[in-house]
Amino acid sequence: MPDILKGPILAIQEFYELAGRAIRNVARKPHYFDDILLQMESIGVGSLPIILLTGFFSGAVMAMQMGAGLQEYGQTGRTGQFVSIILVRELGPVLAGVMMAGRNSSGIASELGSMKVTEQIDAMRALGTDPIQKLVTPRMIATAVMLPCLTIIDDFVGMVGGWLMAYVLFAVPTRQYWFTVWHSLVWNDVAAGLVKPFVFSFIVSLIGCFYGLRATGGTQGVGRATTQAVVWASISIFFLDLFLSKIFIAIGQIGH
């Protein structure tokens, strides 16, 4: 095997090993419930402001663009339908995922990276604790619970943003907007809108933990780990989204 491939293949193997151990630990004792709650607060509640802001503005700008396009055909009444489908199927999960990668993969990587370079991870092992059980599994569970919740909030706030633009710029009646928003969604969309953030949550938390726990070389190494975590988490989210979208479209076609 060429030497240039050894590093990345080894890294992928180590990532799967970490993911496997973190998932196995869900069913193993000891369970650190306090840490899970703490992480849910930090990862979930802490991300709420950016999710509200990005969700609102993305929904608003989408309605503005859609409305302008639909106006040419006299179909501005269908703005809600487009906003709703795009938000729930794609933009909500991907945007929330990328925002979480930016905020939390980086946060996790820098926190764990700092612990690694200051020997706190070694100290943890020396004092009888499995760092994966204590640090990785709680972050993984917390993100898996909170990211789908945040995506639902992101979708809803986006729809509100879309309604504001549709109402103010294109005089779409409020009742009509919300009727089209609601009735254009099918169960397949809702399932896609919830499964995607659930899958992305593992990317956000585990890539952050992976790069954090691999950090070496002092503060510079922590910075490098943080950057790599955000870059790879974001790329992986878009990459996985492509596959998941294809799967849900195929499921939708079978349903018809």
Place this chain on the structure above:
Amino acid sequence: MPEQMKETLLRFEAVTVSFGDVIALNKVSFEVREGETRIILGSAGSGKTILLKTAMGLIAPAGGRVFLFGEDVTGAEETRLFGIRSRIGMLFQESALFDSMTVAQNVAYPLLNQKAISIPRDQMEPAVRKSLTFVELEHTMEKYPSELSGGMRRRVAIARAVVTNPPLLLYDSPTAGLDPITAHTIMSLIIKERDANNTTAVVVTHRYQDGNLVTNFRYNPKSGNLDPAGPEGTNTIFMVMKDGRLIFEGSQKDLEASRDSYVLKFVKPPEQEAA
């Protein structure tokens, strides 16, 4: 008790540790018997810290065998190592206190998390207080590590290492980066722990004066000061590491009589060497 009768707490048999192509420890063999203090001298990158981490089972050796308390722990599973590690206290180079926890929580951590140590909840606080009193920092219990000076953090880390009364203590560069007065305080605590609790210790350092202090002074429980150890001395053995190899093992007298220029570098201050 004759030396041969004493239990061997730690034994390395031709231990080799490598990271890729870099050999960090090269066929290192030695043993630490009960009641002994080992001073490991060596320059930066000589493998001192790796040696301690390998002894603790934090790094798996590529070759050779490591024995702790008579058990072969080479390549042992982490869950098995947790039990054995509960009998060892370790002071890390940068203290390695958990930033998100208070001083009291840091010191209580091994009591709460080491399965082999079961201590009733109501005895937890007195044990933590006793350990912090030992390092004279009982007033910092509710503070966070970031609020303490470097020397205080090192003392809290010693309190955390000794809170479970382990029979074996590993100190990784306990005086690194400290001013001479604080360094003396830290070494006094190490001597106090050795003499008050009769513990076995491995002290990694690049300062000869640390080893000199441990070898020639004893803790006086009445005055709380260090007194000269007298003609009977202390059970201290020196080791010198160079490029991952153990190049010297013996008493202070043997060390000072050595003709090896690398070994002498630690014994003689630079100005004396230049003269």
